[in-house]
Amino acid sequence: MATQTDARELHAVPSEEDQAGQAYFDRIIAEDSRIEPSDWMPEAYRKTLVRQISQHAHSEIIGMQPEANFITRAPSLKRKAILMAKVQDEAGHGLYLYSAAETLGTPREELFDQLLTGRAKYSSIFNYPALTWADMGAIGWLVDGAAIVNQVPLCRASYGPYGRAMVRICKEESFHQRQGFEILLELANGTPAQKQMAQDAINRFYAPALMMFGPNDDASPNSQQSMRWNIKRFSNDELRQRFVGMIQEQVKVLGLTLPDDKIRFNEETGQWEHGELDWNEFYEVLKGRGPCNAQRMERRREAHENGAWVREAASAYAAKQAQKAQVA
Amino acid sequence: MATAAKTPVTEAGQSANRGSWPLWEVFVRSARGLSHVHAGSLHAPDAEMAVRNARDLYTRRNEGVSLWVVPASAIVASDPDAKGAFFESPQGKDYRHAMYYKKSEGVKHL
Numbered sequence: 001m002a003t004q005t006d007a008r009e010l011h012a013v014p015s016e017e018d019q020a021g022q023a024y025f026d027r028i029i030a031e032d033s034r035i036e037p038s039d040w041m042p043e044a045y046r047k048t049l050v051r052q053i054s055q056h057a058h059s060e061i062i063g064m065q066p067e068a069n070f071i072t073r074a075p076s077l078k079r080k081a082i083l084m085a086k087v088q089d090e091a092g093h094g095l096y097l098y099s100a101a102e103t104l105g106t107p108r109e110e111l112f113d114q115l116l117t118g119r120a121k122y123s124s125i126f127n128y129p130a131l132t133w134a135d136m137g138a139i140g141w142l143v144d145g146a147a148i149v150n151q152v153p154l155c156r157a158s159y160g161p162y163g164r165a166m167v168r169i170c171k172e173e174s175f176h177q178r179q180g181f182e183i184l185l186e187l188a189n190g191t192p193a194q195k196q197m198a199q200d201a202i203n204r205f206y207a208p209a210l211m212m213f214g215p216n217d218d219a220s221p222n223s224q225q226s227m228r229w230n231i232k233r234f235s236n237d238e239l240r241q242r243f244v245g246m247i248q249e250q251v252k253v254l255g256l257t258l259p260d261d262k263i264r265f266n267e268e269t270g271q272w273e274h275g276e277l278d279w280n281e282f283y284e285v286l287k288g289r290g291p292c293n294a295q296r297m298e299r300r301r302e303a304h305e306n307g308a309w310v311r312e313a314a315s316a317y318a319a320k321q322a323q324k325a326q327v328a
Numbered sequence: 329m330a331t332a333a334k335t336p337v338t339e340a341g342q343s344a345n346r347g348s349w350p351l352w353e354v355f356v357r358s359a360r361g362l363s364h365v366h367a368g369s370l371h372a373p374d375a376e377m378a379v380r381n382a383r384d385l386y387t388r389r390n391e392g393v394s395l396w397v398v399p400a401s402a403i404v405a406s407d408p409d410a411k412g413a414f415f416e417s418p419q420g421k422d423y424r425h426a427m428y429y430k431k432s433e434g435v436k437h438l
Contacts (some may be wrong), residue, residue, distance in 0.1 A: 038408035085388075092385055099369045102351075108371060165368070172389075315348060318373035 021186065029230055034160040036105040045229055048222070049159050050104050051120075052231070057097035058115045059123035062296050064090045066130035066139060075133060079183075082159045086176055100161040116301055124282060125208050127290030134187050134194075134201035140180015142202070142209035142247065148173050149243045150213060158230035181250070188254045195256075202251070203259040210274065211282045213240040219279070238271075245272040344429035350399055352378040354386055364396050372397075 014022070021040025028035055035041055064087050071087065072079035102108055114120035125143055130136065151173065154166040189200035214220055214236040226232040234242075248263050262275035284290065345374050349371040355364035366385045372378035378397040386392065404413055422428045 036408075038405075088384075089387065092388065095385055096368060102369075168368075260379065311349075314373040314377060318377070319348075321374060 029158060029228075032158075032230060034163065035158055036160045044225075046104050046227050048226060048229070049055075049162065049231065050101055050225075053097050053101040053104075053165075054106070054111045054114065055121055055123075057094045057111065058103060058120055059126065060090045060094035060097065061115070062122045062126045062300060065296055065299055066126060068138060069130060070133065070136055073133065074136075075135075082179055086140075086179065089172050093172070096168055097162075097258070100159075100165045103161045111298070113230075114303070116304060118288070118297060121286065121319055124211060124285040125212050126288060126296060127206050127292045128204070129292050131204075132197050132201060132244050134184065134197040135205070137180045137183030137187065137198060138201035138205040140176050140178075141184055141250075142180075142205045143212070144173055144176040144180060145247065146209045146212045146243055149175060149239050153233035153239075154231075156230075156233060162231075181254075184254050184256070186257055198254070199256050202256055206259050210240055210244070211277055211279075212238075213243070215279065215282070240273075241272045242257065244274045287326055290305040349373050350401065353400050353403060354378075354382040354395040355396040355398070356382075356386055356392040357396075358392055360393060364394065367391075370374070407411060 002027060018040070022042065025035065025039065025041055025045075028039070032237055035045075036043070067083060067090075068087050071080060071083050074083050099109055111120070113121070114294075125146075130139065148170065151166055151170050155163055156164045157166065184198045184202070187194040197266060214223075217223065217235045217237045220236055223232060223235055227235070248258060251258050260275045262273065264273050265271075266273050285293070288294075290291055351369055352372055352375075353369050354367045356367045357364045367382075370378065370381050370385055372381050375397060379395055382395050382397050387395070418424065
C-alpha cells in the first residue's frame, strides 16, 4: 500500500484514472451515499479516516483501563458483572474499529504499533484518574454520554465500514450510559458522604467530558474538510452545546449540580451556553502531560508484551494442525 | 469478470501479517429461518479460534443462533472497477418488476 501511495503523490498531473475516480467520488459524496473500501478515494480522505478511526479504536482500548481498575473493587457481585460486561464491550468496540480502519489498507500490526510507540493519539479523557466508585458512575454518564452524542451522527459517516461499526457501537453504548447514571443515582440517594462522593466525581469529570468534543470550531481547521466529506455531520461546538443541554436537565434527576454557573439557554441562538473551558489543560494532556498518560501507556505495553506468548502459542498450534492436516 | 484480488477484505487481509494470522469474515444468523448476514471481520490463527472469537465479538447480546467464518482471502468479488458495465443489464428492464404493470390497478388480489 505504501508504495502505491507514494507513486500517486509523485504524480504532478492526476492520471485519467484518478480524474475519473475523483469525479465518481464527488458524485457519491454529493448524493450523500457511501464510499466502500474498493472505491477510488482521495488520499487525504483515506488518511483522515485511518487517523480518525484508529484513534477512536485506541481510545476504546485505553478506555478499558480506568474501569478495569475497579472490577475487583465493585461494591457487589452484580456491579462487578456489569462492569466486566462494559469493559468487554470497550474491547469489542476497539476491534470493530480496527477492522474498519484495516479496510483502508493499514494493517492491524501497524495500527497497534502506532499506539504502543506513542505515535498515535487517543481521547484525552482517559488520561484522567478514576479515584472512587462514583467515578464509574461519572464515566458512564458523562464520558459515555459525550461519546454517544459524538457517535450517533458518525453512524451516517460517508465511509461505509466506519458507519456500520458505529451503528453497532451506539447500540451498545446506551447501556453504558444508563448504568453510569444509575450508579450516581444510587449514591445521590444514599448517605451524605455518598452523595458528596457522587458530586465530587461529577465536578472532576464535567470539564474533561466537554473537551471530548475537541477544540472550539475556530481552532479546529480539519473539521471543515471532514464535514465537506460527510464524515462529520456537526461541528465540535454544536455537539458540545447539545450535550450540555441534555446533562443540565439530567443532573436535576440526580439532585446534584454541574460545576458551571455559566450554563444558560440562549433564546436568540437557540443554543445552550457554558463556561469557558481550560484549553491549555486540554493541549497539555494531549501532548502527554496529563495525570495518567504515562501510566496508561505503560499498562498497555505491559499487557501487549504479557500477551505475546498467547499469540505465539496460538500461531504455533495453528501451524502444527495445518501441517498435520496436510500429512493426513 | 470476477476477481479475487482488489476486494476490500483481501486488500486488508493480505497486508495484515499479524504473525500470519489470517483475516476472517464473520456471518451471523440472527434467528432460525433467516439468512446468515455479514457482521464484520476479525483476525484469528485458525478456524476454531475464529469461531470462538466471532462468538465473543459479534454475539455478546444473543445476536445469533449460528455463525459462519470465512477466510477473507477465499471470497471472490465482482470487479469493483467494472461496476457500471457489469450491472447495467437490468437497467431499462422495468418490466421485470410488478410496478411496471399499471393497467391492472384497482383490481383486487392482483
